[in-house]
Amino acid sequence: MEKQYCVSPAVLVILLLATACSSSTGSRHFDFNVQWKNISRLCSRKEILTVNGEYPGPTIAVNEGENVEIRVTNGVSINTTIHWHGIKQLRTGWADGPAYVTQCPIRPGQSYTYKFTVSGQRGTLWWHAHIAWQRATIYGAIIIYPRMPYPFSTPIQAEIPIIFGEWWNLPVEGIETEMNKYGNGPNSSDAYTINGLPGPLYPCSIRDTFIQTVEHGKTYMLRIINAALNDELFFTIANHTLTVVEIDASYTKPFDTEAIMITPGQTSTVLFTANQDKHDSTGLFVMAARPYLTTVFPFDNTTTIGFLKYKGTLAENMALPEPYKVRLPYHLPQMEDHAFAISFSNQLRSLGTPKYPCSVPKRIDKRVVITISLNLQDCPVNQTCKGYNGKRFAASMNNQSFIRPLTSILDWHYRKYSSTHYSYDFPQKPPHVFDYTGVDPMTHNLNPNFGTKLFAVEYGTKLEIVLQDTSFLNLENHPIHIHGHNFFIVGTGFGNYDVEKDTGSYNLVDPPERNTVAVPMGGWAAVRINADNPGVWFMHCHLEEHTSWGLAAGFIVKNGAKPYQKLLPPPDDLPAC
Ligand code: C2O
Numbered sequence: 001m002e003k004q005y006c007v008s009p010a011v012l013v014i015l016l017l018a019t020a021c022s023s024s025t026g027s028r029h030f031d032f033n034v035q036w037k038n039i040s041r042l043c044s045r046k047e048i049l050t051v052n053g054e055y056p057g058p059t060i061a062v063n064e065g066e067n068v069e070i071r072v073t074n075g076v077s078i079n080t081t082i083h084w085h086g087i088k089q090l091r092t093g094w095a096d097g098p099a100y101v102t103q104c105p106i107r108p109g110q111s112y113t114y115k116f117t118v119s120g121q122r123g124t125l126w127w128h129a130h131i132a133w134q135r136a137t138i139y140g141a142i143i144i145y146p147r148m149p150y151p152f153s154t155p156i157q158a159e160i161p162i163i164f165g166e167w168w169n170l171p172v173e174g175i176e177t178e179m180n181k182y183g184n185g186p187n188s189s190d191a192y193t194i195n196g197l198p199g200p201l202y203p204c205s206i207r208d209t210f211i212q213t214v215e216h217g218k219t220y221m222l223r224i225i226n227a228a229l230n231d232e233l234f235f236t237i238a239n240h241t242l243t244v245v246e247i248d249a250s251y252t253k254p255f256d257t258e259a260i261m262i263t264p265g266q267t268s269t270v271l272f273t274a275n276q277d278k279h280d281s282t283g284l285f286v287m288a289a290r291p292y293l294t295t296v297f298p299f300d301n302t303t304t305i306g307f308l309k310y311k312g313t314l315a316e317n318m319a320l321p322e323p324y325k326v327r328l329p330y331h332l333p334q335m336e337d338h339a340f341a342i343s344f345s346n347q348l349r350s351l352g353t354p355k356y357p358c359s360v361p362k363r364i365d366k367r368v369v370i371t372i373s374l375n376l377q378d379c380p381v382n383q384t385c386k387g388y389n390g391k392r393f394a395a396s397m398n399n400q401s402f403i404r405p406l407t408s409i410l411d412w413h414y415r416k417y418s419s420t421h422y423s424y425d426f427p428q429k430p431p432h433v434f435d436y437t438g439v440d441p442m443t444h445n446l447n448p449n450f451g452t453k454l455f456a457v458e459y460g461t462k463l464e465i466v467l468q469d470t471s472f473l474n475l476e477n478h479p480i481h482i483h484g485h486n487f488f489i490v491g492t493g494f495g496n497y498d499v500e501k502d503t504g505s506y507n508l509v510d511p512p513e514r515n516t517v518a519v520p521m522g523g524w525a526a527v528r529i530n531a532d533n534p535g536v537w538f539m540h541c542h543l544e545e546h547t548s549w550g551l552a553a554g555f556i557v558k559n560g561a562k563p564y565q566k567l568l569p570p571p572d573d574l575p576a577c
Pocket of ligand 1: 083085098128130538542
């Protein structure tokens with residue numbers, strides 16, 4: 001079989017812009033085989049789930065406007081699905097991927113071809129498994145090359161994928177099953193990784209270190225993806241300034257920063273120039289990522305590092321420094337640096353030029369307020385519960401904890417089956433009004449309702465969703481991801497959202513456009529959506545432990561009146577449940 005995907009970040013090949021994956025046909029085919037691969041990290045060997053035996057998986061590099069077909073064959077003995085995170089999937093919700101939301105899983109030995117067109121977006125996105133915790137190892141980059149030249153003029157020497165992940169020494173496939181059984185939290189990971197490599201601060205890992213060679217005076221493009229399961233991360237490169245030019249495949253007004261904060265689900269394209277004088281240094285610079293901590297739950301507090309090596313310097317032939325000699329970059333924010341996290345997010349702005357206008361809805365048809373909560377549920381009789389205080393952890397939106405049915409919601413919705421499996425009555429405001437961010441975390445812990453409640457809007461609705469953090473269990477920064485649409489982050493703030501006061505400070509000129517928003521810890525974020533993509537769309541916290549606990553909902557955009565406003569019919573090979 002011909003290998004048609006372009007290049008894997010794992011092999012550290014640098015993509016040259018001009019030659020990358022050009023196609024004259026306007027359509028592109030990839031083959032993904034889900035298979036086990038035996039690999040060693042952190043002093044032990046284990047079998048991990050991969051695509052084509054690669055970790056991270058192959059890069060999907062396409063041109064804006066192309067039709068993409070990815071044939072996924074399940075070569076393992078458990079169900080799987082793949083999601084193309086951030087791809088809008090205009091009218092092709094069947095190809096979106098979340099298990100039991102837009103499709104039944106691909107069963108062992110079966111194949112399913114995901115077909116979609118990449119339009120109206122350009123930059124860095126990613127793909128990952130979307131069932132249980134398989135995305136721990138099944139993930140890779142998506143690169144969409146723009147139809148028009150980049151809006152920045154600096155010539156780019158090379159593109160470097162930087163994909164953060166999390167590594168567990170024990171198998172991760174069973175984590176969700178275990179969590180469902182006992183209602184507990186997962187073990188925290190044993191390492192963070194850069195392109196699958198933990199780097200020398202972990203045991204037995206000196207050889208598993210990401211190293212990028214650069215040339216003095218040249219500018220490089222980093223395509224940064226946070227594929228970690230449960231942790232927001234800070235990232236920086238010693239002595240180098242980063243220029244953010246695009247987030248979630250949408251251009252930004254470029255701005256310089258010493259570090260970035262990136263949540264699971266988010267992507268960010270940044271430029272940096274290798275401008276350090278080679279006579280002043282060894283030519284070796286540390287890049288590092290560590291978690292942005294907003295939780296009281298156990299978490300992985302380690303740091304992953306890699307290196308930039310300047311060509312023609314001592315560094316070229318030098319062994320890497322011993323771990324104890326590694327000095328972390330001065331500008332790497334501390335784990336509790338909320339101020340940095342907030343000020344970084346506040347600098348993001350849509351490019352908003354005539355070529356790339358910012359299409360934020362200035363007026364809205366509907367505003368929905370959704371509280372985000374962690375919860376404790378009493379332990380059912382005759383069960384063992386391992387959550388806090390002998391109870392079960394849960395998580396909810398407007399006190400609804402989402403249960404994925406064992407059927408495809410999209411399919412049932414499309415066929416207009418009436419079902420007891422789900423209902424269209426997701427609450428559009430919090431069921432109780434209280435001091436969301438100020439109550440005692442333990443005493444105000446409402447038992448959530450469990451079920452599959454969907455939230456439906458008419459085609460073309462200009463929708464505002466206010467996401468409100470609550471202090472149940474603890475305040476936390478939640479990365480909320482909405483499938484099928486980008487949204488505009490028109491406002492964020494601390495404390496309780498106040499419609500009278502807070503709408504006045506909205507940015508309706510050049511708000512950042514994303515698919516995943518970091519809802520500030522103890523605060524709120526207001527996002528606006530042009531609901532113009534008919535289908536059933538998963539909306540959830542991209543911290544995998546919270547998704548497992550039910551911090552999710554189904555968002556439905558109904559068909560419009562015109563033929564081009566309707567969901568396309570399902571493909572013939574759509575898996576059945
Ligand atoms: Cu990436 Cu549902 O998500």
